[in-house]
Amino acid sequence: MRWPSRAAEGVRAYRLIAGMWIRSTMTYRASFALTVCGNLVLTGLDFVAILLMFSQVDALGGWTLPEVALLYGLSVTAFGIAHLAFGSMASLGGRVRDGSFDTLLVRPAPVLAQVAADRFALRRLGRAVQGAGVLGWALVAVDVDWTVAKVLLLPVTLLCGAVIFGSLFVAGGAFQFLAQDAAEVQNAFTYGGTTLLQYPPSVFGRDLVRGVTFVLPLAFVNWVPAAHLLGRPYPLGLPDGAAFATPLVALVCAVPAGAVWRAGLRSYRSTGS
Amino acid sequence: MGAWRVYPAVAAGSFRRYATYRAATAAGVFTNTVFGLILVYTYLALWEARPGLGGYDQAQAVTYVWLGQALLAMLAVQGGGFESELMERIRTGEIAVDLYRPVDPQWWWLAHDMGRAVFQLLGRGVVPFLFGALFFPAALPGEAAVWGAFLVSLLLAMLVSFAIRYLFALSVFWLLDSQGVAQAVMVTGVFCSGMTLPLNAFPGGLGEVVRALPWAAQLQVPADVLMGETAAPAAYLFQAAWAVALLAAGRLVQSAATRRVVVQGG
Numbered sequence: 132m133r134w135p136s137r138a139a140e141g142v143r144a145y146r147l148i149a150g151m152w153i154r155s156t157m158t159y160r161a162s163f164a165l166t167v168c169g170n171l172v173l174t175g176l177d178f179v180a181i182l183l184m185f186s187q188v189d190a191l192g193g194w195t196l197p198e199v200a201l202l203y204g205l206s207v208t209a210f211g212i213a214h215l216a217f218g219s220m221a222s223l224g225g226r227v228r229d230g231s232f233d234t235l236l237v238r239p240a241p242v243l244a245q246v247a248a249d250r251f252a253l254r255r256l257g258r259a260v261q262g263a264g265v266l267g268w269a270l271v272a273v274d275v276d277w278t279v280a281k282v283l284l285l286p287v288t289l290l291c292g293a294v295i296f297g298s299l300f301v302a303g304g305a306f307q308f309l310a311q312d313a314a315e316v317q318n319a320f321t322y323g324g325t326t327l328l329q330y331p332p333s334v335f336g337r338d339l340v341r342g343v344t345f346v347l348p349l350a351f352v353n354w355v356p357a358a359h360l361l362g363r364p365y366p367l368g369l370p371d372g373a374a375f376a377t378p379l380v381a382l383v384c385a386v387p388a389g390a391v392w393r394a395g396l397r398s399y400r401s402t403g404s
Numbered sequence: 405m406g407a408w409r410v411y412p413a414v415a416a417g418s419f420r421r422y423a424t425y426r427a428a429t430a431a432g433v434f435t436n437t438v439f440g441l442i443l444v445y446t447y448l449a450l451w452e453a454r455p456g457l458g459g460y461d462q463a464q465a466v467t468y469v470w471l472g473q474a475l476l477a478m479l480a481v482q483g484g485g486f487e488s489e490l491m492e493r494i495r496t497g498e499i500a501v502d503l504y505r506p507v508d509p510q511w512w513w514l515a516h517d518m519g520r521a522v523f524q525l526l527g528r529g530v531v532p533f534l535f536g537a538l539f540f541p542a543a544l545p546g547e548a549a550v551w552g553a554f555l556v557s558l559l560l561a562m563l564v565s566f567a568i569r570y571l572f573a574l575s576v577f578w579l580l581d582s583q584g585v586a587q588a589v590m591v592t593g594v595f596c597s598g599m600t601l602p603l604n605a606f607p608g609g610l611g612e613v614v615r616a617l618p619w620a621a622q623l624q625v626p627a628d629v630l631m632g633e634t635a636a637p638a639a640y641l642f643q644a645a646w647a648v649a650l651l652a653a654g655r656l657v658q659s660a661a662t663r664r665v666v667v668q669g670g
Contacts, residue, residue: 162583173594180601
């Protein structure tokens with residue numbers, strides 16, 4: 132089948148499955164509202180920790196509270212979108228272990244769409260909403276010389292950040308074909324990644340920043356674009372236009388993640404029980 | 405079988421059950437180490453901007469991070485201990501079968517959770533802690549007596565941690581929803597235990613409140629015993645008082661639940 136129609140088919144399957152789960156969730160409206168609020172509070176704790184830190188200091192690694200809030204908002208919103216869309220992939224290992232993954236293979240819909248939409252949890256919207264709230268406050272509070280290019284950079288950054296994190300979730304899903312029980316390793320990259328990016332790069336060791344910029348380019352989710360917005364030099368002396376390379380970086384993440392997924396799917400052997 | 409043989413057997417069985425998943429344990433060790441690394445750098449920056457915050461120097465702040473990562477799974481700070489199983493049994497009504505068993509539910513689940521906690525300490529706690537002590541500045545005592553005092557404090561921390569989660573789990577008898585309760589366990593655990601920031605470094609009145617709550621007995625108090633920030637007897641008194649109070653409350657709620665509540669699914 133040609134690629135565009137295959138992708139369209141995947142999106143259609145995703146919409147149908149996610150829609151079914153949303154309808155099922157909405158049967159218990161009060162419970163849903165409560166879990167969304169719970170999610171908001173839970174993911175907000177990270178920001179409360181940052182606020183507590185700033186109640187004791189004026190700057191962290193040379194960055195002020197509104198600047199750190201900008202980093203936080205970009206990281207958490209992008210992660211929240213990716214987590215909403217692909218967060219279900221974390222439970223793939225369970226399906227491989229109990230054999231129910233086999234049923235996904237015989238259905239006439241792309242497997243990636245089925246796995247990503249499996250048990251689609253709208254409550255995960257809480258994280259993205261909370262991140263967007265902090266981002267909104269940060270944008271009002273920071274001191275930025277806004278230009279047209281900088282305004283356009285914002286939505287592009289959020290979208291590309293979501294693609295970068297989404298690639299991590301897809302690659303993490305593929306990893307579970309291999310690892311099964313060791314699924315938690317991917318948390319170090321997904322949840323660890325979004326936590327790392329909530330703090331300024333100047334806080335971390337140079338080698339860590341180098342790795343997060345050039346090896347696993349998470350830095351393009353917020354560190355590099357935020358440095359450009361705020362007119363701060365990026366620690367590794369990247370050229371000034373680097374922030375605008377973000378879509379390219381997102382593409383460089385998404386293509387290998389897709390390849391890894393297909394390789395993982397091909398290597399799948401059923402438990403047979 | 406007498407009670408003195410049942411509960412140790414439950415604890416041993418629980419230990420073996422968690423020890424079965426070696427790959428999952430290794431994955432947990434890796435993840436705890438990565439999160440420890442991230443936190444260490446942020447704490448180093450914080451303590452550089454504000455030396456002596458909360459009475460800690462940089463080495464103590466770093467040690468606190470690694471201790472937190474080492475105890476995270478053992479104390480089930482984010483939940484995921486016995487309570488998720490108990491809540492599910494209450495929600496589905498399977499608890500009715502448990503109530504017919506000639507054992508005491510509180511002791512049964514305590515033994516269950518102790519077995520898990522001891523495994524998580526050895527399997528998931530030791531390696532991140534050693535990694536941290538090896539590659540970062542550390543404030544560790546030289547005398548064996550302090551380590552002994554620390555272990556006693558850890559045991560009390562396990563009791564308090566169990567007692568808190570037992571109360572949360574029993575609330576499902578009335579609430580019938582385990583998801584929200586699990587979230588509440590996580591939010592209070594992470595925030596009030598000092599997983600995000602040492603409770604000693606919390607500002608003003610908020611700091612005084614969180615340091616008096618039972619969650620302080622989980623991470624903050626053992627950390628202060630280990631690093632010589634607090635005298636062991638005072639620490640034990642604080643932890644034991646909360647353990648006794650919460651376990652007693654658990655007893656009361658348990659008898660109320662088993663007497664008055666109609667089990668689900670009947």
